[in-house]
Amino acid sequence: MRFGGLTAVEDFNLELAPGELVSIIGPNGAGKTTAFNMLTGVYNPTTGAIDFAGTATHRLPPYRIARLGVARTFQNIRLFKDLSVLDNVRAAVSFRAGYGLAAGMLHVGKFARRETTIRAEAEQLLAIFALGARQHELARNLPYGDQRKLEIVRALATQPKLLLLDEPTSGMNPTETVATRDLIAQIRRDFDLTVLLIEHHMSVVMNISDRIVVLDGGKTIAVGTPHEVRTNPRVIAAYLGEAA
Amino acid sequence: MPTLLRRACLLLATVALLGAINEGLTRVGVTYRNTDTEDLGKLPLLVRLAGNPYNVQILIIAGVNIILAVSLNLINGITGQFSIGHAGFMAIGGYAAATLTKFIGPRLIEALHLSPLGAANVLLPLALVLAALAAALAGLLVGVPSLRLKGDYLAIVTLGFGEIILVLIVNIEQIGGARGFPDIPLYTNFFWVYLMAVATVATVRNLMMSAHGRALMAVRDDEVAAEAVGINTTLYKVAAFVMGSAFAGMAGALQGHFIQSLHPNSFSFLKSVEVLVMIVLGGLGSLTGSIFAAVSLTVLQEVLRELPGVMWCAYGLVALGAVTAYPRYTARRPLFAINVALAVTLVWLLFHFGAGELEARKQYLRMIVYSFMLIVLMLQRPQGLLGRGEVSLDWFRRIARRRGGKPVAA
Numbered sequence: 001m002r003f004g005g006l007t008a009v010e011d012f013n014l015e016l017a018p019g020e021l022v023s024i025i026g027p028n029g030a031g032k033t034t035a036f037n038m039l040t041g042v043y044n045p046t047t048g049a050i051d052f053a054g055t056a057t058h059r060l061p062p063y064r065i066a067r068l069g070v071a072r073t074f075q076n077i078r079l080f081k082d083l084s085v086l087d088n089v090r091a092a093v094s095f096r097a098g099y100g101l102a103a104g105m106l107h108v109g110k111f112a113r114r115e116t117t118i119r120a121e122a123e124q125l126l127a128i129f130a131l132g133a134r135q136h137e138l139a140r141n142l143p144y145g146d147q148r149k150l151e152i153v154r155a156l157a158t159q160p161k162l163l164l165l166d167e168p169t170s171g172m173n174p175t176e177t178v179a180t181r182d183l184i185a186q187i188r189r190d191f192d193l194t195v196l197l198i199e200h201h202m203s204v205v206m207n208i209s210d211r212i213v214v215l216d217g218g219k220t221i222a223v224g225t226p227h228e229v230r231t232n233p234r235v236i237a238a239y240l241g242e243a244a
Numbered sequence: 245m246p247t248l249l250r251r252a253c254l255l256l257a258t259v260a261l262l263g264a265i266n267e268g269l270t271r272v273g274v275t276y277r278n279t280d281t282e283d284l285g286k287l288p289l290l291v292r293l294a295g296n297p298y299n300v301q302i303l304i305i306a307g308v309n310i311i312l313a314v315s316l317n318l319i320n321g322i323t324g325q326f327s328i329g330h331a332g333f334m335a336i337g338g339y340a341a342a343t344l345t346k347f348i349g350p351r352l353i354e355a356l357h358l359s360p361l362g363a364a365n366v367l368l369p370l371a372l373v374l375a376a377l378a379a380a381l382a383g384l385l386v387g388v389p390s391l392r393l394k395g396d397y398l399a400i401v402t403l404g405f406g407e408i409i410l411v412l413i414v415n416i417e418q419i420g421g422a423r424g425f426p427d428i429p430l431y432t433n434f435f436w437v438y439l440m441a442v443a444t445v446a447t448v449r450n451l452m453m454s455a456h457g458r459a460l461m462a463v464r465d466d467e468v469a470a471e472a473v474g475i476n477t478t479l480y481k482v483a484a485f486v487m488g489s490a491f492a493g494m495a496g497a498l499q500g501h502f503i504q505s506l507h508p509n510s511f512s513f514l515k516s517v518e519v520l521v522m523i524v525l526g527g528l529g530s531l532t533g534s535i536f537a538a539v540s541l542t543v544l545q546e547v548l549r550e551l552p553g554v555m556w557c558a559y560g561l562v563a564l565g566a567v568t569a570y571p572r573y574t575a576r577r578p579l580f581a582i583n584v585a586l587a588v589t590l591v592w593l594l595f596h597f598g599a600g601e602l603e604a605r606k607q608y609l610r611m612i613v614y615s616f617m618l619i620v621l622m623l624q625r626p627q628g629l630l631g632r633g634e635v636s637l638d639w640f641r642r643i644a645r646r647r648g649g650k651p652v653a654a
Contacts, residue, residue: 062471095474097455104454
C-alpha cells in the first residue's frame with residue numbers, strides 16, 4: 001500500500017485459519033491500521049490481493065466486505081454518537097433489514113415482524129455485554145469503556161466471521177484492560193469467530209494470541225507464537241532499539 | 245392484513261378531517277366576502293380569522309413550507325448531507341406541474357368532461373405526481389455524481405444547480421421565461437396542501453423509525469463506520485436526496501397552483517436559504533422542530549410586516565434590557581456588541597427621522613430584525629429549538645412520569 005511516495009505497508013502476507021486469534025503488533029506508524037483499512041476496503045491495496053472465504057475482496061467497497069462477514073472496530077472510537085445505544089446496534093443490522101424502502105416508509109408488509117426480530121436480536125446482544133440497562137441512552141453519553149464495548153457489540157451485530165479489533169484496550173487502566181482481554185476471549189469462544197487484533201498491551205497480546213505478526217516500517221519482521229516472537233532478536237531490536 | 249387496514253382507516257380519517265376543514269374554510273370565506281366591510285367586526289372571531297383570505301394564504305404557504313422544511317431535513321438533518329439548492333427542485337416541480345395543467349389540462353378536461361371541481365381534483369394529483377417525478381429525476385442527476393464523493397461537494401453542486409435551473413427557466417419562452425409563468429389554474433386549496441404535508445411528515449417519520457432510517461442517521465453520524473457495518477452509504481445518500489427533492493418538487497407544484505403564477509425570482513438562492521434557516525432553527529434532524537419553525541417563520545414574516553415603525557425601537561430597547569439583565573448574554577461579547585449596536589441604531593433612527601419615516605422604511609427594518617432574531621437564537625441554542633428531539637405523545641408522557649416520579653423531599 002503506497003500513499004504517494006510513502007509505502008505504508010509492503011509484503012504483508014498473512015493467512016488466517018478459522019477460529020484463530022492473531023495479533024498484529026509493532027511500533028507507531030508500522031502500518032497496522034493501514035493493514036486493517038485494506039482488509040476492510042477503506043483503502044484498495046496498490047498491489048496484491050486479499051481473499052476472504054473464497055471471495056476476492058481487495059477491490060470491493062467496504063460495505064460489501066462487511067456484508068461478507070468482516071467486521072471491525074476503530075482505533076479512535078467511531079460510534080453513531082447521536083443514536084441511542086440500541087440504535088447503534090440496530091443500524092448494524094439494517095443491511096439485512098429484510099424489507100424495502102417502501103415498506104419502511106409506510107410501515108407495512110414485513111416491517112412489523114422484521115422490526116420485532118431485529119429489536120430482540122439487538123437487545124439480546126446488548127444484554128450479553130451488560131449494556132442492556134443503557135440501551136436508550138445516546139451513545140455519546142456512555143462512559144469510555146462502554147463506548148469501546150458498544151463498538152464491539154455493533155461489529156458483532158453484523159454477524160461477522162472475522163472480527164478486526166483496532167486497539168480495543170487503548171486508553172484503559174489495568175483493570176479494564178484485563179476485563180477487555182477476557183471479553184475478547186469470551187467473544188471468540190461464544191461467537192465462533194476468527195479474530196485479528198491490533199494491540200499495544202503486551203499482557204493482552206501474549207496471553208490470548210495464537211500467533212503474532214510484528215510489523216515495523218510497513219514490513220513484516222516476525223511471525224510466530226507468542227513465545228517465538230518474544231525471543232526474536234529483530235522484534236526486541238525494533239521495540240527496544242538496536243544494541244549499541 | 246391488519247396493519248394495512250389500520251393504515252387505510254387512518255388515511256381515510258385524515259382525508260375526512262382535512263376535507264371537513266377545507267369545506268369549513270370555503271364557507272367561512274364566502275360569508276366573509278359577502279359581509280360589508282363595516283359589518284366585519286360583528287362576525288365571530290373565528291369567522292373573522294378563518295374567513296380572511298390573507299390569513300388563509302398564510303396558512304397555505306405555511307403548509308408548503310412544512311413540506312419544504314421536512315423534506316430538506318431528510319437530506320440535511322437526518323442524512324447529514326448539506327444541500328443548499330432546495331428551491332431549484334421546487335422550481336422544477338412547479339414548472340413541470342404548471343406545464344401539465346396549462347397545456348395538457350384543458351384537453352383532458354374536454355376529453356373527460358370534467359367539472360371545474362373535478363378538474364382540480366383530477367389534474368392536481370396528476371400534476372403533483374409529475375412534479376415529484378421530475379424533481380426526483382433532477383435529484384438523481386445531481387445526486388449521483390456528487391454523493392459518491394465523501395465531503396461537502398453536494399453543497400457546491402446544489403448551489404450551482406439552483407442557478408442553472410433559473411437560467412434555464414429564464415431562457416425557455418414557452419414557460420414564460422424571465423416574465424414568469426402566468427395564469428396557472430387555481431387548484432391548490434387547504435385540503436391538498438395539508439394532505440401532502442401530512443403525507444410528507446408521515447413518510448419521513450416512518451422512515452426514521454425503520455431500519456433504513458437508522459441507516460441514514462448512521463451515515464450522518466459517521467460515514468466510515470456506517471460502511472463498516474454493511475451500509476451502502478452512497479445508495480442511502482442518493483435515496484434520501486432524491487426523496488427530499490421529490491417532496492420539494494411537490495411543494496413547488498402546490499405553490500404554483502395556489503399563487504397562480506411562477507417566477508424564477510421566487511426560486512432563487514434566497515428561497516433555499518429560507519428553508520435552510522427553518523430546519524436549522526427547528527433543529528437539524530427534528531421533524532416537529534421543522535414543522536414548528538416552518539409555521540412560525542411564515543407567520544413571523546407576515547406579522548413583522550404589520551408592525552408599526554415605532555415598535556422596532558421599542559424592540560431595540562427591550563432587547564438591550566434583556567441582554568444586559570441576562571448574565572449569559574453579557575458573557576457572549578459578539579452578541580452583546582451586536583445587540584447594543586442594533587439598539588443604538590434604532591434609537592438614533594427614531595430621533596433622526598421620527599416615527600413616520602421609520603414607518604415608511606419598515607420593509608427594510610423587517611429583514612434586519614428577522615435576521616437579528618435568528619442570530620440570537622443561533623447563539624443561544626446552536627442545536628436549534630428542539631435539537632434532535634421530537635415533541636410527541638411519548639415526550640409528554642415522559643415529562644409526566646418525571647413529575648410524578650419525583651421523590652418528595654422530607
